[in-house]
Amino acid sequence: GAGVSQSPSNKVTEKGKDVELRCDPISGHTALYWYRQSLGQGLEFLIYFQGNSAPDKSGLPSDRFSAERTGGSVSTLTIQRTQQEDSAVYLCASSPQHREGNIQYFGAGTRLSVL
Amino acid sequence: SQQGEEDPQALSIQEGENATMNCSYKTSINNLQWYRQNSGRGLVHLILIRSNEREKHSGRLRVTLDTSKKSSSLLITASRAADTASYFCATAQMDSSYKLIFGSGTRLLVRP
Numbered sequence: 001g002a003g004v005s006q007s008p009s010n011k012v013t014e015k016g017k018d019v020e021l022r023c024d025p026i027s028g029h030t031a032l033y034w035y036r037q038s039l040g041q042g043l044e045f046l047i048y049f050q051g052n053s054a055p056d057k058s059g060l061p062s063d064r065f066s067a068e069r070t071g072g073s074v075s076t077l078t079i080q081r082t083q084q085e086d087s088a089v090y091l092c093a094s095s096p097q098h099r100e101g102n103i104q105y106f107g108a109g110t111r112l113s114v115l
Numbered sequence: 116s117q118q119g120e121e122d123p124q125a126l127s128i129q130e131g132e133n134a135t136m137n138c139s140y141k142t143s144i145n146n147l148q149w150y151r152q153n154s155g156r157g158l159v160h161l162i163l164i165r166s167n168e169r170e171k172h173s174g175r176l177r178v179t180l181d182t183s184k185k186s187s188s189l190l191i192t193a194s195r196a197a198d199t200a201s202y203f204c205a206t207a208q209m210d211s212s213y214k215l216i217f218g219s220g221t222r223l224l225v226r227p
Contacts, residue, residue: 004157031213042203043158043217056214091157095213102207103148104215106157 002026004107006092012113013082021077021110025094032075033104034067035091043091049075082114121204121218129226134191136221138204139184145207147180148215149189152201161189161202166209194225 005024013019025032034046045059049069060066064083069075079086089111093104121138128134138147146165150158164171164180164187171178177190191198201222205215 033215035217042219043205045214045216048213050213056211093158102146102213102215103160103163104158106150106159108155108157 004092004094004105006090006107006110008110009108010111010113012115014115015084016081018078018080019082019112021079021090021092021112023075023077023092023094023107025073025075025092026096026105027073029094029096029105030072031095031102032069033093033095034075034077035093036061037089037091037109039088046077046090079112082112084114087112087114121202121221123221124219125222125224127224127226128194130194130196132194134194134198134223134225136189136202136204136223138187138189138218140187140204140206140216140218141185142206143209144182145209147178147187148205148207149176149178149187150203150205150217152203152220154200158203191223194223196225196227199223199225 007022032049035043037043047067048056051072052069064080067077089109091109093106095102095104146163148163149161151161152158162173162176162178164178175192180187201220203220204218
């Protein structure tokens with residue numbers, strides 16, 4: 001497909017376990033973003049990639065959160081030692097940077113539940 | 116902290132009526148965008164208005180921007196049941212336009 005793909009769509013894990021969330025952006029999009037959305041809330045910015053580098057990691061809530069992007073394409077968000085407050089929907093978006101005011105294209109998200 | 120605040124938080128209208136949602140923000144912006152989110156899905160871009168624009172139309176959507184009041188409104192005319200969704204405003208900051216700061220959203224219910 002041509003859209004942003006995220007996997008898994010749902011993830012249930014136990015407190016203390018590590019999880020990896022994957023994002024496959026639209027081909028050719030140089031910018032990639034991760035957001036977190038708690039139930040009934042707006043989106044909380046986590047991290048921004050331009051190519052493989054992350055100029056802005058300011059939204060990562062703690063050092064348990066990390067992300068990488070390889071080949072200017074797929075990105076992985078890793079949460080170590082998950083806590084119950086990490087439960088949320090994690091959304092990925094990509095953008096053809098510097099065009100049309102940074103319109104972002106979103107995936108359907110990964111719903112993370114930490115028991 | 117979130118840049119945008121939206122009101123109302125929830126809105127219920129009858130099909131055919133107009134829906135108006137408002138967004139306020141705090142700092143200087145490059146542009147303001149509106150997105151729609153259906154339940155359990157990702158966000159879809161609806162419309163973008165630049166800081167030097169005051170009004171923009173796209174189909175049944177009308178967006179206004181008042182930079183002096185740091186506010187925007189989204190009007191959906193002749194609403195349909197399929198318009199039922201959450202609507203978010205997002206601002207691209209003047210000094211870091213790559214980043215969008217999202218509001219808390221308005222949940223719109225259009226009753227058939």
